[in-house]
Each structure stands twice: as structure tokens, then as C-alpha cells.
Amino acid sequence: MAKLPHLPLERLDKTLDRRRVPAPVTPPARGSGHAASITTQIDSVAAEQLALPKVEGIDPELILKVQLSAPIQEDTWRTAGFKVLAQEPGGILVLFNDDSELKAFR
Amino acid sequence: MDEYQKGTQGDAKNPAYNQLFAAIDEVRSLSVTDRIGLRLRAEGKSPAADFEPRLNFTIDIELWDAPTQLDREVRVQKIVEKAGGEILSRYIGSAGLIVLRARMRGSVLRTLLELPAIARIDLTPIPDLGERDAPTVTIADATVSPPPDDAPLIGIVDSGSVEHPLLASSLVQSIGVPETLGTADIWGHGTKVAGIAAFGDIRECVARGVFESPVRIISAKVVNDEGRFDDAATIPDQMERAIRALHAQGCRIINIALGDMHRIPYDGGRVSPWAATLDTLAREPDIVIIVSAGNSSSGDRAP
Numbered sequence: 001m002a003k004l005p006h007l008p009l010e011r012l013d014k015t016l017d018r019r020r021v022p023a024p025v026t027p028p029a030r031g032s033g034h035a036a037s038i039t040t041q042i043d044s045v046a047a048e049q050l051a052l053p054k055v056e057g058i059d060p061e062l063i064l065k066v067q068l069s070a071p072i073q074e075d076t077w078r079t080a081g082f083k084v085l086a087q088e089p090g091g092i093l094v095l096f097n098d099d100s101e102l103k104a105f106r
Numbered sequence: 107m108d109e110y111q112k113g114t115q116g117d118a119k120n121p122a123y124n125q126l127f128a129a130i131d132e133v134r135s136l137s138v139t140d141r142i143g144l145r146l147r148a149e150g151k152s153p154a155a156d157f158e159p160r161l162n163f164t165i166d167i168e169l170w171d172a173p174t175q176l177d178r179e180v181r182v183q184k185i186v187e188k189a190g191g192e193i194l195s196r197y198i199g200s201a202g203l204i205v206l207r208a209r210m211r212g213s214v215l216r217t218l219l220e221l222p223a224i225a226r227i228d229l230t231p232i233p234d235l236g237e238r239d240a241p242t243v244t245i246a247d248a249t250v251s252p253p254p255d256d257a258p259l260i261g262i263v264d265s266g267s268v269e270h271p272l273l274a275s276s277l278v279q280s281i282g283v284p285e286t287l288g289t290a291d292i293w294g295h296g297t298k299v300a301g302i303a304a305f306g307d308i309r310e311c312v313a314r315g316v317f318e319s320p321v322r323i324i325s326a327k328v329v330n331d332e333g334r335f336d337d338a339a340t341i342p343d344q345m346e347r348a349i350r351a352l353h354a355q356g357c358r359i360i361n362i363a364l365g366d367m368h369r370i371p372y373d374g375g376r377v378s379p380w381a382a383t384l385d386t387l388a389r390e391p392d393i394v395i396i397v398s399a400g401n402s403s404s405g406d407r408a409p
Contacts, residue, residue, distance in 0.1 A: 004307060027125060027128035027129040030128045035110050035111035038133060039111075045135045048135050052220075052222070055185060058180060061222075063135070064133055065140065067130070068129050070128075070129040071129070076126055096170060098173060106107045
């Protein structure tokens, strides 16, 4: 094993606290219009993408960018019919759904 | 959504599916700007209008993953290949990474930037190889101990290798991927990396005047003489071929010390498709791939 005198290994004389599983982040309280707002946004995205020229051999599908204020498990998205394609810093997810009408989600 | 929209029911504190729907701030489509990669942005090309329709661009096109391998193939054919332009190389992985190297006019590129299936379009990557000139060290009477004949083989995927007198007994083979690159380390990075793989702490070896390598090295040159990756092949394609070629020669440990100054190795997000592809490449033939995960020679990420 290489000897690295410039990187001495020092013993830490203290006991660290046990790592605790953080409590789930609670999403913010939303007003009664939140559901309608999301529905409008989804309708708009769906209409935008369905208006694009059809590609022969590929069924209509949706790729969405979602901004989150609290994390959501990948399994939850899967249950709602989405596949997580990418996760970007700042709570942004890119999601795929092969049902352009998002029946399960709705 | 229907259940959530009903609001709080009975004794419940929150509406049904509150954890999901209340966490959503905004839903929108990806924009053209979202699809323009970091290297193009660094060159000042952000809106689609920045791409002169008549000019030719050599670019990498990354597609979002699709449900099945057939779907992936169909997307490549129907969306990218059909759009026009010359496809130089295609990599359709099974772990979510679909990348094509293409040469096309700005007009075609603009069309592709509008399509939801396109994840990113960017200039071809340039490896971040750090300082070119190695320090000169004079050693009198160095002893070089060759590795045993059955010493482990380490594959070095880099800019090739030179017949350095200290490495000559450890370097058992050199290949080029593709072969047209040759094997000589003109840029001067691969030989340094091979030296570290063979001897570990070089300063200690210099101080002792003894260079003992417990391993044998096979060099795979993937960086050309100008310090760039191959012009025609996508990086995943070139890397996969290099890894498979080294494995076929008996390497079970493979080192890739090639950074990209425009990409943060790990930015806190989900594991990238390229990382997932490397995991697949490591798992399938049961090998270890060592990747530099934080070294950058310049900018605010430099160590």
C-alpha cells in the first residue's frame, strides 16, 4: 500500500451520534385551487405535445418537467404511471408516461 | 388527482394522495433551452436561432430512454436518422443511455431541438487532461523490478503510452480504440496514469530509487494526438469497445481517468445514464472500472 506522509491518518477521539433517518419532508399546505392549477398545466403540456407532428411507429406519449417542493419516491411516480427519466438539482424531475392522457395520474 | 381534488374527507388531516400532489409546484414541457447542452451554452449558443441553418455542426444527440430496446431503436431511426444529416456513430445502451454522433445542418438541428424525445444536443466532449508538461525529475541509479509473469493486468483507458524506461517491463501491450488512433501517447497523459497504476506513490519510488510494479499494464488509447476523443464515435461506444477489448486481453481492473470540464461528476441528482452504463459494463464481465470522480484541472471544481 502506498505511504502518503502528506495525508496522515489521525484517530478521531469522539463518538459520533448515530445517524438518524430524516423525517419525511412534508409538502406545503395548498389552497383549494391547487388541483385545478396542476390539471390545467398538465392539459396544456399534453395539448402542446399532441399538437406536434406524429412520428410513424411511435405512439403518443408525454415527457414532463416537474418542479417539486418536497421529494417524492420513484415508486410513487411508478404507481401513478410515470417513469423518472432524470433528476436535476433544485427538485426538478423529468418524467415519462406512455399514456398521453395520463389516465392513472388523473 | 380526482381523489385529491375532493379535498379533506372525514377525519383525515389531508386530502388523498396529498404527499404526491401537494409536493408539485409546477408541471411544464421541456423547452428548447433545456435541450441545449452545457458545451453549446458555453459557446454562447442557447436559443435555437443561434444555429445558422446552412452551417454544419458535429454534435452528440442524447435521447430520453424508452420502455423497451425495440422502442429505443425505433426512436433513433424514426426521429434522428430520418431527420437528415450524417449519423457517424450510434450507441443504444440497455441502461437508459441513447447517444448519437451526427453531422448535420443547423436547420435540421433546430427541428430536433423542438422534439420532446430529445434529451440533449451538445458539442462533442473534450477530455480534461490537466497540465501537459510533467515535472522533470533526475534519478541516479534507479532500480526497476519487473512484475511477476502472473501479476494482475490493469487496463488504462487514456491517451496511449510511450516506451518509458521505468514502465517498459510493466507495459505488456498497447492498443488503439479505434485502431486508427495508433497506440503512442503523443498528448502525454496516459503514460502518467499508467505510472501511477504501476507504482502508486511515485514520490516514494523516487526517494527510494526503486520502482517495483506489482501489476502489468495494458494501454488502450482513446484520446487522439490533439488531446481529443475520436471525432466519429460517441464516447459510450468508444469506451465500451475499449473496455471489452481490455477485458478480452485479461484485464479485470480498468482505469478511466478522463474528466469533462463542462460536467460536474456528481451534482446530487439521480445517477446518470452513463454511470448506469458503466455499472452494466462492469457487472456483465465481472470487472472493476475505476473512474476519476472529481478531478478537474481548471475552474471552480479544480482540487
